[in-house]
Amino acid sequence: MDRELSVERPELREKLLSIARLQYAVHPGIITPDESGKISPQRLFKNPDSFHVLELGAGFGELCVEYMRSNPDHEYTAFEIKWDRIRNLLKHADADRLHPRVVPVDFDWFFESMLPAHSFDRIIIYFPDPWPKRRHWKHRLIHKGFPDRLSPIMRPGADIYLATDYGPYARRMLSAFRKSALKPAFPFPHYVRENPLPTRTHFEKLMSQKRKPYFMVWKNE
Numbered sequence: 001m002d003r004e005l006s007v008e009r010p011e012l013r014e015k016l017l018s019i020a021r022l023q024y025a026v027h028p029g030i031i032t033p034d035e036s037g038k039i040s041p042q043r044l045f046k047n048p049d050s051f052h053v054l055e056l057g058a059g060f061g062e063l064c065v066e067y068m069r070s071n072p073d074h075e076y077t078a079f080e081i082k083w084d085r086i087r088n089l090l091k092h093a094d095a096d097r098l099h100p101r102v103v104p105v106d107f108d109w110f111f112e113s114m115l116p117a118h119s120f121d122r123i124i125i126y127f128p129d130p131w132p133k134r135r136h137w138k139h140r141l142i143h144k145g146f147p148d149r150l151s152p153i154m155r156p157g158a159d160i161y162l163a164t165d166y167g168p169y170a171r172r173m174l175s176a177f178r179k180s181a182l183k184p185a186f187p188f189p190h191y192v193r194e195n196p197l198p199t200r201t202h203f204e205k206l207m208s209q210k211r212k213p214y215f216m217v218w219k220n221e
C-alpha cells in the first residue's frame, strides 16, 4: 500500500475504512473507527486527563502489558494488524486485569486522522518492519515526512520512543527526526544502544542476538 494513495483517493479511503471497520473478534478492548473514520476520545480513554500512550505495531504485546503493570495510571492504545499477536496481547492483559485499547487496523492508512487530535503523551514504535530491499522502502513506516504525521496527535511535552536493530533504518529515522521540529532527548548522535524502557520485547530479544539495536527518544517541546 502506497500511503499517499489512501489520503489522495477518496474512493480508496472509503474502501479501506470499510475494511478497518470490520470486527473479526469481540472483545471490549478492541476498537475500530466509526463511520466517519474516527475513534472518539470517549471510546479510547477512560480519563481524558490521564497520561495517554500510543504504540504502533505492538507485536505480541509484552511492552504493552509490562508498561501497564508498571504505570497503572497511564492509558494505553496499541495498533497491531496480526490477529494471533492481538490475541496474545489481550490474553495477557486480561490475565492481569489490564485494559489496553487495541486498534486492529493497518496504521499505514490514516491513523493520524482516525485518532483524537493532541491526545497522546507518549508514542512508542519499537522494531518496525525494516523493509531492507530498496523496492520495498515505500512500505517503511518511518520516512522523511513521518514526524509531521505524529505532530497532530501529540500533546505538548509528548515524547516518542523508537527502536530498530537495522543500521540503515536507524539512519533514516535519525535523518527524518533531526529535520523535524522535535528535539532529541539524547545528545549527539541522538541514539543509545541500551533500551531506555525496562521491557525487552520479543523482537528486541530476537534481533539483538544478531546486532545491538539503536534506541531514540524525541520530544515535542
Ligand SMILES: C[S@@+](CC[C@H](N)C(=O)[O-])C[C@H]1O[C@@H](n2cnc3c(N)ncnc32)[C@H](O)[C@@H]1O
Residues within 6 Å of the ligand: 056, 057, 058, 059, 060, 079, 080, 081, 082, 085, 105, 106, 107, 108, 125, 126, 127, 128, 129, 201, 202, 203, 204
Ligand atoms: C517487527 S514487529 C515488532 C513488534 C513489537 N514492537 C516488538 O518490539 O516486539 C512489527 C509489528 O508491527 C506490526 N505491523 C507491521 N505493519 C503494520 C501495519 N501497517 N499496521 C499495523 N501493524 C503493523 C506487525 O504485525 C508486527 O507485529
